[in-house]
Amino acid sequence: MTRARACSSSVDSSRSSGGRARLISCRERLVEMARCAGWSRSSGRFGAAMPAQFPLFDSSPDAVSAGFLLLVLLGALSGCGSRQSPEAERSRTAPEALLELTVTADRGPSLRARLVVPEELLAGAGGPLDLAFPTSLAGRTGFMDDIHGISATDHEGVPLRVLSAGPGRFLLQTDGRGPVTVSWALTPATRVFDDATRHRAFSDGDRLLASGFALMPAPLNLPLSPRIRVTLSGDIVAAGLPRDREVTLSELHDAVLLAGRWRALDHLCAGELLSVFSAVPVPDALPELICNVIRAQRRLHRHRQTWTVLVPRVDPLNPLTGTAFPGGHILEVPPEGPPLGHALVELVAHEEMHRLIGHRIRPAPRSASDMGWFIEGVTDYLALLSLSAAELMPPSAFASRLDAAWRAIAGHDVQDMLVFSHAPPHGAEQRLPYDVGLLLGAIIDLGLRSRGEDSLGAFVTWLAEQPRQTRASLTTARLMSLLESRTGGDWTAVQRATATGESLASLLPALSDIGIATSVRSVTVMDFGLRFDRTFRNTWYITSVVPGSPADRAGLQRGMQLASQPVLATHRTGEEYLSVAIPSTPGTRTIVLRGEPRVVDDHRLVLVDGERLSRYLRRGVLPEPERAASPPGTSHPHEFLGMTNVNRLDLLRDRALSDPEIPSAVRNFLAHGSPLEEIRLDPFGRWHHEGVRFTNQRLAALFHRSLERTTAGTWVLRIPPYTYPVLVDLTGHFVTRLRLNTTPPLAELADGTTVSIGAEHLVTDGARFVALRLESGELARLVDDAWRSVCAALESDSDGRLHLSSAAGPLTISALEHSPASTTPLPPCPARGS
Known part of the structure; x- marks a missing residue:
């Protein structure tokens, strides 16, 4: 029995089981309807049936109660209170929404919306129709300030009386005959934060949803079919909305955000305006430390504008979390937690240092301007990490953050940690000595090259466990002495520099030696x-x-x-x-x-020799493996190894330009110099966009289903009518689950297909992966549950050959061609429970 049929049967049987005349209560019916839509009472979350663009439900008690209250308020739409619900077709009981977006240069985006409630949903409502906007239930006041001209008409166009029943709630007087149309205008996300107005923001994958976008009085437990008509202007076209079809709510959200029409509380930070949305109290101006944090993030992301969204968090077990985006970040802080400055610094020290340096900064920036943002950003982040961590964090937090940053640098294939000398930040003398901060950066840099990873990691952990007063009073000489006594690395150069009073910057290469030049230009600023x-x-x-x-x-x-x-x-x-x-x-x-105009020198860093910089960044890292040539289409794992993503993008562009199977429109825009965005499938079957890993699993599944390879060997996504070249690190196919108890054994692939496993189809390179050879000859790597199944079913025969036990007999794991030996061991299995 399907889930929908089972849910339907359970609701019907609860109405009439045993001939009982007792009606199921309104609350019970709504809970059952929510369960059928994918909502769990225990977790407060909707499952796959929940539209991603309405992330109203989370695990917090407030959100659960607000979500359930929404269901109760919308009970009239579902016939709650009647003895028998309408049995109309699903399509006829779906409220229909029509949105019209208009963007003007002076007023920004505005929306005209209409919601048509079918007669079938009005039948048996038993009184006025009660509509509730989700944003009013998210704790927001001043909601009506964003809505203009709300009205309602019946099926004959006769105006209906609209009564306000509180913020975001309306009562419509209707006789229940014919559909009712509710209309209103709304300017999205234009409320300025103050004590009486709160912006509630939600993170949904790579999308920021502000309260202005939750504009539908949408019955989330009922079907909703939005149709959107868009009036386009120049900047909204640039944001990517199509002209030739109706767009989705998700596309509309992204387009309005990208159009740059957000209004928010502007904070003045050292002459720069920074946009902040917040649902927690913030000062009218940000302390200088926070300004430095946000400005460093701006440079690191190579964006001249940034925004910060602050939302409350009620989970005491996880007091601070952050989500980074290319244009800014969302920060969740507890209502009575650490001060805002401490929270932002902790976010930088942990989330940004770990995530951005580990995944987003490329060893060979694409342009000279990128190089400038890159170096300035990393330099500021190192200074902020070392200068603020010891004073602002408790020992345990300092230990985990600094150690996590170190392990991300030493254990990941990251070669982009640059440490350069620059002037101490303003006020640094009031915190840790600036030279200590630079010394920590030099330790990390030199530690990579002296292969003292283990001892250095232990030293960082030990240092973090020391009392805060001890860490705050450390001098350069004392820290150097501790480093020498507790690690086995070669710190002679550092010791000599500290003994002679040299600048620690002398331990690092000159910019000109690694392919970077400096330029100075005069700029005019207004000075007060x-x-x-x-x-x-x-x-x-x-x-x-x-x-x-x-x-x-x-x-x-x-x-x-x-x-x-x-x-x-x-x-x-x-x-x-x-x-x-x-x-x-x-x-x-x-x-x-x-202000008076003042001419100042603006120092810029420009990349003049990318190859020299790349060689420097890769020092101290395992040597690059030799590339083995392979014919197109074999998905051999050695393909592309030892190349940076930027080199691969250039190669991908060249390959796409000469590939006749790539549509001419794609080749034309590449030939005219249009940028090729990095969409990458990593060795574990995870999709990334510009270094950011996908969190939307439905989108990832769509990409797996749409991935193809041309005859010339170019990997592309084909989502008609679009085709786009992509990077594939290892293979385009992945096995996510094994069924070894069936005959024949089966493998479920990431693209949703199921294939049988032959006795000689499994191969391994003995170091990194086990793969299934498909009928096409390509390899599908075993990941996730499939890899754990390998470890659970692995056996060996008397000759030492490995195989998997299955209901159909042993499945031999052979050595992959080009591997060092004919019989190779498997990669280490994951720890139990991982």
């Missing part, structure tokens, strides 16, 4: 001559005034208290000015400072 900061009691004060500056001429002095954070604004003439509020009796006095 004023520096200010905030105390722990949320009062603002002036930290410095430049002599002869506009601030000095206005009479402002160092140490003077301010009534609020100075505000940077632009006059209608285009002139920038700074508004400074000074406490006065009575009230406050406002001083307007007009």
Whole structure:
């Protein structure tokens, strides 16, 4: 019996079992309907039946209760309270939504929406129709400020009376005959954060959903069929919305986000405006430490704009989590957890150092501008990690973060850790000595090259376990002495530098030696001559005034208290000015400072020899394996080994340009210099986009089903009418599950197909993988449950040959062609329970 039929039967039987006249309660019916839609009462989560674009449910008690309240409020749509629910066809009982998106240069995106509720859902409603918008249940106030002109009409076009029943809730007076159409206009994501307005943001894979997008009074436990008509403008076209078909809600979300029309609370950080959405209290201005964190992230991501979303987290077992995105990050913090500054620094030290350096920074940047962002970002992150970790984190957190960063660098195939000397950040003298921070960076860099990984890892762990006061008082000499006594590596160069007072930067190669040049250009900036900061009691004060500056001429002095954070604004003439509020009796006095142009030197790093840089980055790492040539289509594992992704992208572009099976439209846009985005299938069957691993499993499954290889050997995704070249690290086929108790044994592939396993079809290279040779001759690597099945069923005969036991007899595991020996051991099995 299928799941849908079983659910239907259980609901029907609960209504009429034993001839009982008792009606099932409204709450029980809704819980059963939610279960049939894939919702679990225990976890509060929807399963596969839940649309991904409505991530309203999570494991928090508040979210579960809010989600269930939504189901109850929408009970009228499902006929709750009646003795018998409508038995109409599914398509006829689906509310239909029509969205019309308009984007203008001055007002940004706006949406006109219509929701048509079929007559079948109105039958037996027993009174006014109660509609609830999900955002009102997400704890957001001021909801009606985003909705304009809500109205409703019956099937004859006669206006219906609309009554407000609270934020985001409406009552419609209807006689239940004919469909009802509800219309409204909404400007998405335009609320500015203040004490009375909260932005609730959700992370769904690679997508940010703000509360403005949860615009449907959608019965999530019922079918919903959205149709979207889009009026396009230039920037929304650039965001990727198609012209020739209706788009999905997911595409609409992404397009509006990419169109750059977000409004948020703007924070002034050292003259830069940073956008922040938040559902937790934040100060009107960010401390300088946080500004440095976000600015470093901006450089590391090579984005000139960044956003930060702060959302509350109620799970006490996981007090802080973060999710990084190319344009910013989402940070979950507990309502009464550590201060915002500490939380962001911890996010940088753990999530960003581990994830970005481990997966996103490429050893050979694609352009000179990329090289500049790369070096500046890594340098700032190293400084922030070493300068702030010991003081802001407890010993256990410092241990895990620093050790995780080290192990990611030493254990991963990451060769992109650059440590360069630069001026200490402002205020560094008030924290750990800056030289200690640079020393930690030099230790990591030199440790890779002296092969002292084990001892260095143990030293980092030991250092993290020391009391905070001990770590904060460390000097360079003391840290050097501890390093020498506790590790077995060769630290002669470091010791000599610290003994003679040399700069530790002298231990690292000159930029010119590794293919990087510096350029200096003059830029004009507006300077007000004023520096200010905030105390722990949320009062603002002036930290410095430049002599002869506009601030000095206005009479402002160092140490003077301010009534609020100075505000940077632009006059209608285009002139920038700074508004400074000074406490006065009575009230406050406002001083307007007009900036003066000042010419400063802007130092830039440019890549002049990518090969030389790549050679430096790969020092101290295992030698590259020799590449073995293989004919196209064999998916031999040695193909592409020892090449960076950037080299492979160039090779993929060249191959696609000369491949006649690639559509001409794709070859034309590549020939005209259009960028080829990196879509990569890694050796374990996981998809990545620009270094970011897919979290949407449905999208990953679609890519597995759509992956093909041309006769010339080019891997492509074919999702009609689109074709796009992709990178494949090892093979395009993966076995996710083995059925060894059937005859013949079966293998389930990642693309959803099932194939039989012959007695001689399994092969191994003896070092990294076991694979199934398909009828086409290509290899399908065993991963996930399939790999664990190998370890559980592995046996060997008297000659030492390996095989798997199955219901059809032994399945021999042979040595792969080109492997070092005819009989090779298997790679190590995973630990039990992993």
